[in-house]
Amino acid sequence: MAGPVSEDEMNNRSYYRLLLIGITALIPLSLFAVFVFLGTYSWPAIRFNGLHFLIGKTWSLGNLYANPITLHGAVVPRGARYGVLVFVAGTVLSSLIALAIAVPVSLGVAVFLSEGAPPRLRPALSFIVELLAGVPSVVYGLWGFAVLIPFVAATLGPGLKHLFGWIPFFRGPVGGGYGLLSASLVLALMVVPIIAATVRDALSKVPLEIKEAAYGLGASRFEVVSRVMLPMARASVIGASILGLGRALGETMAVLMVSGGALNYLPGNIYGPVSTMASFIASQLDSALQDPTGMAVRSLAEIALLLFGITVLVNILARLLIGRKGATARA
Amino acid sequence: MRRMFFVTKKIAPWAVAALSLMPFSVPPAVATQRVTLLETGSTLLYPLFNLWVPGYTRAHPGVRITTQGTGSGTGIAQAISGVAQIGASDAYMSNLQIKQNPSIANIPLAISAQTVNYNVPGLNRVHLKFSGPVLAGIYDGRIRYWNDRAIQSLNPGVRLPRKVIVPIHRTDGSGDTFIFSQYLSFSTPQWDQNVGYGTTISWPALPGSIGAVGNPGMVQAAQQNRYSIAYIGVSFSREVAKAGLGTAFLKNRAGRFLLPTPVTIGAAANQLVAKTPKDERLSLVFAPGVNSYPIINYEYAIVNKHQPNRAVGDAVRNFLRWAVDPRGGNSMRYLSQVHFMPLPGRISQLSKVQINEIK
Numbered sequence: 001m002a003g004p005v006s007e008d009e010m011n012n013r014s015y016y017r018l019l020l021i022g023i024t025a026l027i028p029l030s031l032f033a034v035f036v037f038l039g040t041y042s043w044p045a046i047r048f049n050g051l052h053f054l055i056g057k058t059w060s061l062g063n064l065y066a067n068p069i070t071l072h073g074a075v076v077p078r079g080a081r082y083g084v085l086v087f088v089a090g091t092v093l094s095s096l097i098a099l100a101i102a103v104p105v106s107l108g109v110a111v112f113l114s115e116g117a118p119p120r121l122r123p124a125l126s127f128i129v130e131l132l133a134g135v136p137s138v139v140y141g142l143w144g145f146a147v148l149i150p151f152v153a154a155t156l157g158p159g160l161k162h163l164f165g166w167i168p169f170f171r172g173p174v175g176g177g178y179g180l181l182s183a184s185l186v187l188a189l190m191v192v193p194i195i196a197a198t199v200r201d202a203l204s205k206v207p208l209e210i211k212e213a214a215y216g217l218g219a220s221r222f223e224v225v226s227r228v229m230l231p232m233a234r235a236s237v238i239g240a241s242i243l244g245l246g247r248a249l250g251e252t253m254a255v256l257m258v259s260g261g262a263l264n265y266l267p268g269n270i271y272g273p274v275s276t277m278a279s280f281i282a283s284q285l286d287s288a289l290q291d292p293t294g295m296a297v298r299s300l301a302e303i304a305l306l307l308f309g310i311t312v313l314v315n316i317l318a319r320l321l322i323g324r325k326g327a328t329a330r331a
Numbered sequence: 332m333r334r335m336f337f338v339t340k341k342i343a344p345w346a347v348a349a350l351s352l353m354p355f356s357v358p359p360a361v362a363t364q365r366v367t368l369l370e371t372g373s374t375l376l377y378p379l380f381n382l383w384v385p386g387y388t389r390a391h392p393g394v395r396i397t398t399q400g401t402g403s404g405t406g407i408a409q410a411i412s413g414v415a416q417i418g419a420s421d422a423y424m425s426n427l428q429i430k431q432n433p434s435i436a437n438i439p440l441a442i443s444a445q446t447v448n449y450n451v452p453g454l455n456r457v458h459l460k461f462s463g464p465v466l467a468g469i470y471d472g473r474i475r476y477w478n479d480r481a482i483q484s485l486n487p488g489v490r491l492p493r494k495v496i497v498p499i500h501r502t503d504g505s506g507d508t509f510i511f512s513q514y515l516s517f518s519t520p521q522w523d524q525n526v527g528y529g530t531t532i533s534w535p536a537l538p539g540s541i542g543a544v545g546n547p548g549m550v551q552a553a554q555q556n557r558y559s560i561a562y563i564g565v566s567f568s569r570e571v572a573k574a575g576l577g578t579a580f581l582k583n584r585a586g587r588f589l590l591p592t593p594v595t596i597g598a599a600a601n602q603l604v605a606k607t608p609k610d611e612r613l614s615l616v617f618a619p620g621v622n623s624y625p626i627i628n629y630e631y632a633i634v635n636k637h638q639p640n641r642a643v644g645d646a647v648r649n650f651l652r653w654a655v656d657p658r659g660g661n662s663m664r665y666l667s668q669v670h671f672m673p674l675p676g677r678i679s680q681l682s683k684v685q686i687n688e689i690k
Contacts (some may be wrong), residue, residue: 012333047370053459059533060532060533061531061532061533063528063529064425064531065426065527065528065529068427079527079534086411141396149555153555173495173539175497176541176552176555176557176559177539178541178552178555256544260542261502261541262540262542263534263536263542264533264535266535267538271505272539273539273540273541273542284504285529286401286402286405286409286503286504286530287503287504288340288528288531289404289407289411290404290407290425290531292427292428292431
């Protein structure tokens with residue numbers, strides 16, 4: 001076979017190469033295209049809103065039934081102001097709380113699946129966890145709406161308030177269950193399978209010899225898991241958590257159904273209503289289309305751009321973390 | 332995709348039914364006989380369309396009409412974009428919107444009203460009294476407790492609890508928000524200046540206030556949150572009763588406190604029939620007259636006068652003509668079930684003139 005290669009063959013190879021490069025380039029190109037589209041589309045809004053966009057708490061489409069006015073060189077409805085601090089706070093808080101709940105739970109699930117569960121049941125249990133990761137988010141949202149909200153309002157909320165009322169964020173009115181706590185719990189439920197499945201994979205890849213060596217040195221089962229296996233899987237744990245965070249940041253439907261749709265104010269405590277960036281875009285697009293000047297839709301696009309930016313940032317951060325800490329482990 | 336969001340987040344039992352209809356809600360194909368129309372928008376009109384459509388299509392097997400309750404904002408947006416042939420809205424379009432979309436007609440189909448409902452344990456059987464300024468105070472945070480002096484003075488002798496009021500508002504673009512905020516704007520200069528009215532308004536920052544989606548969401552949220560107050564379309568009064576919520580007397584322009592009844596809704600409508608312009612965009616909120624219930628409105632079909640083809644244009648025109656006809660959709664047989672009132676004769680005529688322009 002290793003004879004001289006014909007000219008045709010060479011041509012074929014280079015076409016093939018070009019084709020692959022082209023297909024591969026589609027991915028970064030589409031990412032770039034989304035960025036450029038969002039940037040150019042929201043540019044009038046970026047100019048009009050300025051820095052107030054990030055620090056303002058008031059989102060107002062203005063008076064859509066009066067004639068628009070010209071303000072800072074832009075034609076906008078009278079009284080229009082677009083501040084997204086409330087949505088940024090809702091997004092970040094709900095995602096971080098969700099992650100704080102989900103990571104320990106996921107680690108427990110992963111350890112159980114790889115070490116604790118009876119070997120014969122492991123494939124079935126793992127399959128169920130992976131299945132949960134694929135359930136459409138609206139299903140979780142419906143569950144949250146029908147089951148979780150009454151539970152939070154009647155039991156969990158008052159219980160947390162009773163136990164942790166000395167912490168300011170757990171004090172105050174519990175409300176009707178719509179809010180940050182419910183949103184975070186639904187998000188946590190959605191994120192657990194993602195993290196658990198990834199970490200379980202990593203744990204199962206820890207070489208048997210290393211585990212045996214640890215046992216041989218007299219380590220208990222708990223010590224093997226906590227001192228040997230989990231540190232080796234650290235990069236995976238971080239990576240999976242960031243993956244889960246990404247999903248939580250962008251989750252739309254499930255959050256929309258349980259968050260209470262707060263507008264213009266920050267949550268006073270963990271039970272208070274919130275809005276997230278993604279759910280706000282989804283719920284307000286049709287309202288924004290009522291704005292004849294178009295500034296409302298462009299401001300929604302600016303939210304999308306911001307969400308896009310945050311997601312990219314989170315992923316870069318994850319890369320850096322894995323790159324640094326993953327040097328010792330290869331799981 | 333967008334439409335799907337709005338359907339799915341309704342979550343009411345019929346959300347499942349609406350979802351199962353999704354595949355059919357594509358714009359109608361040019362069929363020789365069969366035409367499919369999509370109606371979407373106002374959740375206040377949704378129950379009426381669900382009564383109308385079976386009645387109409389039984390007699391007219393050539394059309395199929397899909398209905399969706401997605402909020403008036405969506406109704407207007409999708410009628411303009413052409414996704415829906417009939418957009419349902421409790422709000423008329425603004426002057427500038429009409430200027431930008433001159434081919435869109437706002438056609439009244441019936442007269443509706445809105446109730447203010449509350450969930451105050453022990454008082455839900457009592458019809459509490461509210462005025463526009465007091466409601467404005469509740470929604471902008473100047474009145475925070477149920478036993479506030481402003482509420483108490485309207486309801487002498489009622490033992491109001493010292494509990495924080497939970498105001499509930501719509502988060503979707505909503506004609507109910509439109510007419511409710513008009514009531515506040517027309518009765519309270521301070522609200523008019525600071526907030527104003529619209530299908531989506533910037534609700535004053537009020538920690539603990541709740542956003543809900545659609546009228547079903549409002550009923551649900553009011554039921555689940557004790558000490559809440561909400562504005563709900565009259566077509567949901569059965570659900571309101573089932574949820575055990577209280578219904579308020581509202582103060583009208585003449586200073587009387589009224590409940591929405593055929594008499595008080597009709598009285599308010601009669602005050603403004605003569606003022607209704609040819610394009611029929613007029614607010615009926617806070618009408619003069621001692622017997623006028625203060626929050627009533629025309630329920631609009633938002634329709635493009637230039638439909639994509641003749642078959643569709645004919646189907647839309649015929650259906651709407653039937654809808655405004657007192658022997659058809661405007662008979663009390665349909666309207667009384669959702670507590671709407673039929674169009675007065677002159678308005679019915681104006682609507683027919685607009686309907687006839689649909690091509």
